[in-house]
């Protein structure tokens with residue numbers, strides 16, 4: 001496989017770096033870093049990026065112009081890779097861009113569109129942050145419930161090996177998407193374990209209510225049932241309740 005890989009010791013954000021160089025870099029370029037000094041999350045949040053203990057990586061997809069589709073491809077790449085290293089853990093996708101275990105976040109994806117130039121193709125950059133070897137003390141400093149692969153399994157992971165496997169899985173998901181986007185969309189929907197559950201939902205303007213998640217539409221929007229009324233949202237936040245997911249951590253306790 002012939003992707004381009006740029007590894008930086010330190011960067012503000014791998015997404016910001018790749019955005020700045022997107023037009024001159026080839027499709028499927030991967031930029032990773034040991035530490036980010038200004039890691040970014042969705043909705044203007046920051047992303048905790050301490051040195052040497054996690055995966056911070058951005059992947060350029062020039063054949064995809066829609067950030068939702070790039071998030072779909074990369075979250076499947078992340079979840080498939082995580083399963084290679086920890087097959088017994090019940091990872092799931094929390095709409096729209098998180099990988100969760102139980103009620104805690106393990107990884108997040110931030111996809112950003114970059115328009116093309118006069119003769120150069122733009123595309124979408126999918127930035128992935130995966131909590132790998134963070135200690136319990138480091139996780140407690142994050143402002144929402146978070147886990148690392150190490151806190152789940154007790155093992156310490158070699159980040160270089162994980163990154164190599166992630167590159168392979170991303171490549172496979174990207175190729176599968178180009179061949180049959182519908183099949184990959186169905187696979188991603190099946191990973192959204194919260195479909196059918198009644199959960200808390202917060203709209204982008206801060207309105208919160210309980211609703212049953214009915215499904216995800218073709219544009220990646222969430223379809224909800226709120227007291228018998230069908231609603232659709234393209235952004236917002238779903239709140240995972242501890243009581244409804246506390247037995248989801250290991251696969252064999254469903």
Ligand code: BTN
Pocket residue numbers: 012013014015016036038039040041042043045047055056057058097098107108109110127128129130
């Ligand atoms: C989220 O859950 O809100 C998305 C988090 C995305 C974090 C990753 S880390 C690598 C890349 N660079 C960034 O600045 N953000 C993404």
